[in-house]
Amino acid sequence: xxxxxxxxxHHGQSPWLDNLRREWLHDGELVRWVDLGVRGLTSNPSIxxxxxxxxxxxxEQFCKLLAQGCSVADSYWEMxxxxxSGALDVLEPVHVDSGGIDGYVSVEVDPKLAHDAASxxxxxxxxxxxxxxxxxxxxxxxxxxxxxxxxxxxxxGRSVNVTLLFSLERYSEVVEAYLRGLEAxxxxxxxxxxVASFFISRTDTAVDQRLEAIGTSEALALRGQTAxxxxxxxxxxxxxxxxxxxxxxxxxxxxxxQRPLWASTSTKNPLYPDTLYVDExxxxxxxxxxPDATLKAFVDHGxxxxxVDADPDSAQTILDQVSEAGVDLSEVGQCLEDExxxxxxxxxxxxxxxxxxxxxxxxxxxG
Numbered sequence: 001x002x003x004x005x006x007x008x009x010h011h012g013q014s015p016w017l018d019n020l021r022r023e024w025l026h027d028g029e030l031v032r033w034v035d036l037g038v039r040g041l042t043s044n045p046s047i048x049x050x051x052x053x054x055x056x057x058x059x060e061q062f063c064k065l066l067a068q069g070c071s072v073a074d075s076y077w078e079m080x081x082x083x084x085s086g087a088l089d090v091l092e093p094v095h096v097d098s099g100g101i102d103g104y105v106s107v108e109v110d111p112k113l114a115h116d117a118a119s120x121x122x123x124x125x126x127x128x129x130x131x132x133x134x135x136x137x138x139x140x141x142x143x144x145x146x147x148x149x150x151x152x153x154x155x156x157g158r159s160v161n162v163t164l165l166f167s168l169e170r171y172s173e174v175v176e177a178y179l180r181g182l183e184a185x186x187x188x189x190x191x192x193x194x195v196a197s198f199f200i201s202r203t204d205t206a207v208d209q210r211l212e213a214i215g216t217s218e219a220l221a222l223r224g225q226t227a228x229x230x231x232x233x234x235x236x237x238x239x240x241x242x243x244x245x246x247x248x249x250x251x252x253x254x255x256x257x258q259r260p261l262w263a264s265t266s267t268k269n270p271l272y273p274d275t276l277y278v279d280e281x282x283x284x285x286x287x288x289x290x291p292d293a294t295l296k297a298f299v300d301h302g303x304x305x306x307x308v309d310a311d312p313d314s315a316q317t318i319l320d321q322v323s324e325a326g327v328d329l330s331e332v333g334q335c336l337e338d339e340x341x342x343x344x345x346x347x348x349x350x351x352x353x354x355x356x357x358x359x360x361x362x363x364x365x366x367g
Contacts, residue, residue, distance in 0.1 A: 004037025012284030016040035108139035111344035154181025167333025190254030283308030
């Protein structure tokens with residue numbers, strides 16, 4: 001049994017792949033990852049920007065769409081839906097074999113809508129209805145405005161991946177939105193799933209900068225510890241929320257837990273181990289979505305052990321010490337949320353600009 005299979009079978013964590021390229025659907029690369037133990041896939045605007053602006057894999061379909069009179073934006077979404085549909089096909093056996101727990105593929109709504117609840121819900125429903133697959137996750141940013149869309153989608157029996165979570169406070173609000181959605185849902189709850197994507201490594205990057213600016217020996221000693229500690233405390237919130245009478249009533253209706261999904265788990269600081277944000281967040285009912293390079297590193301030399309709840313008191317102590325040192329973690333979370341929305345929006349808009357330039361070139365060549 002390979003390490004990724006072992007991670008799931010013996011430690012309860014589902015490894016997902018945080019990347020997608022058109023070539024992988026044609027050359028069998030995605031199938032090989034699934035054979036190695038990958039149990040799901042996530043995408044985002046930045047991933048599609050890299051995929052669509054590298055090589056010529058999308059050019060044939062893009063030409064056909066333009067010839068049919070599609071706009072650049074509509075063509076983008078059609079190419080996205082083609083990739084996501086192919087990935088859904090590859091992951092469908094995992095979805096069936098896991099009883100609807102894994103095998104999901106995530107696609108994100110237009111990031112420009114992150115602060116528009118009504119438009120986010122409309123876009124999410126459009127994606128859900130357009131693809132109409134049981135192993136689809138629609139990604140909705142976990143902004144304050146996104147909470148109502150998350151609840152409404154869940155209430156309508158749609159499966160949601162809540163993305164761009166950086167604070168414990170917002171994570172708790174997202175869990176509550178999911179629970180309220182399940183309670184209002186009249187559909188078969190066994191067909192509804194959810195994950196809450198807690199971004200990890202970016203937190204260390206932001207907190208470490210603030211600790212270095214403070215500059216005391218106590219502050220400097222805390223570098224590189226906040227992100228893992230915050231994930232471990234989030235796991236404690238998860239175990240509390242998905243236990244007790246309220247959750248039991250939903251579980252009896254067939255409901256699935258909204259699992260914590262550790263995102264942004266590639267190590268940004270070269271001084272830290274390249275598998276840090278995998279090794280220290282392993283535990284039951286969790287997902288870790290990793291770029292292919294981090295997956296390869298974990299398969300090669302990652303550490304298999306239940307770590308996410310090994311010492312929750314120490315995790316909370318670290319967060320308390322970071323706060324006492326002068327770092328406002330709520331401010332960090334809001335700053336990172338704003339930056340995340342802006343980065344995905346920039347990737348989306350840059351890609352549309354690149355596709356527009358490509359469309360002009362193609363039209364000139366055809367003319």
